[in-house]
Amino acid sequence: MASEDVVERVEREHRPSPIDVHVGSRVRLRRTLLGMSQEKLGEALGLTFQQVQKYERGVNRIGASRLFDLSRVLDVPIGFFFDDMPPEMGGGQSNRRFGGFQEVQDGFEDDTLHRRETLELVRAYYRITDPSVRKRVFDLIKSLAPSE
Structure with missing residues (x-):
């Protein structure tokens, strides 16, 4: 039983955080809207395109200074990366304080933007x-x- 708990804990630690996945998807969304390749974004940040891929998938967590750099390169406020976060991840109306682009519209599914x-x-x-x-x-x- 104890070894099963250890295995479960190790598996959980290797899964990306849902918040990291969400922030990464917002990076991808904005990059794609700008028509920017992963290579170009990587060049602007001093990263390889593989590192950008890992950020976009949420595999690598984006630190505060990198998030700041991303907001400048992608020309969005930092709060943009947290917009449309589901309530179960701490999203919802409180996201508006970040100054991002979140707009609640009836019948407009988040999937449409992706x-x-x-x-x-x-x-x-x-x-x-x-x-x-x-x-x-x-x-x-x-x-x-x-x-x-």
Whole structure:
């Protein structure tokens, strides 16, 4: 019985923390929205792309100074990395104090932001340089969506 407890404790210690996984997924989300490769992010931080991969998977914990560097390179407030954290991990309304991008919207699932289609659409939208054309595209998309 005691050896089973030790095995369970060792396995638990080698699993990434759900918070580290969440923060890593937010790094990946922002990097992807910017159209930045893991290599480019690594160069900006003085890391290899393998280290960036480990951060994004939550395998390696991101320290405070690295989180600060990531926020500067990815041009987001530090709180962005904690936005949309599930309540069971300490997320929820209290996340808003970090000054991130969290917006609670009815019917808007967090998974939607992580789909490749969403990321590609956002990137393409922001590549439209003419503000009036971008506004017309925005209005078109809104008009095609079912009304609430």
